[in-house]
Amino acid sequence: MTEQNKNQNAIGVFDSGLGGLTAVKELNRILPQENIIFFGDTARVPYGTRSRQTILRYTKEDIAVLRQHPVKMIIAACGTVSSALGMDSPVEDMPFTGVVYPAARTACTLTKNRHIGIIGTPATIRSNGYVNAIHAIDPGIAVTAMACPLLVHLVEYGYTNRNNQITRLAAEEYLMPIKKAGADTLIMGCTHYPIIREIIADIMGEHVNLISAGEEAAKYAKKCLTQQHLLTDRTESGHNIYYVSDSVESFRENARHFLPDAADGQVFSLHI
């Protein structure tokens, strides 16, 4: 494949479910000419309650799905997968990023009091992925991390409205220790959480920086593609194609919370 052709390939993005659409949304905003191929493993979500071994096996299979298409970069738009991988890259022949390092880097830049909070799935917090990434950048930064087992389910069920009392109560329970510890920067370390950003912001207060891991991964991907001269030179808008391992109907129903355009987009179901 010539370099020129490679530039026209899509950016491959995968997630355990639909949270990764928060990264796709940002990619569409900052790289509107790029084609995106998204795979959401909706038949097996959530990953965040599973063992590292299972998460890594699923990761391999998700990447194999994306590799069936011409892609020039792969983004693991999933906090759980990225944390399980740590500093390892699961692909060697093209650029790859997870969400952990990009989010950690931005958090380290933004924190003024050198105290960062992290929320994520149980597997993410157990892995220490974000903590290790932060300390690799700056070992002196204090970190308070909380696993939030209920939040993914509440978001998937659409309990996302700012006034939803159930989600607010659950978020308060998880966020209070971080607030009390005094973190001035919070990594929303799971790609589902930006959907309830308003609730999180209400609880943390307006002085706390909120970092969306998916958005940071998208920005980091732009940087990688620019540095490696892999951006498309297309002038018209790119398009998104979505693949899911569960039904197209459930994708259309749930995707509107994450990326309204996706709900009416080109979606295919495949068996994994």
Ligand code: DGL
């Ligand atoms: N996408 C996952 C993450 O960002 C959340 C859902 C899951 O547990 O699989 O951590």
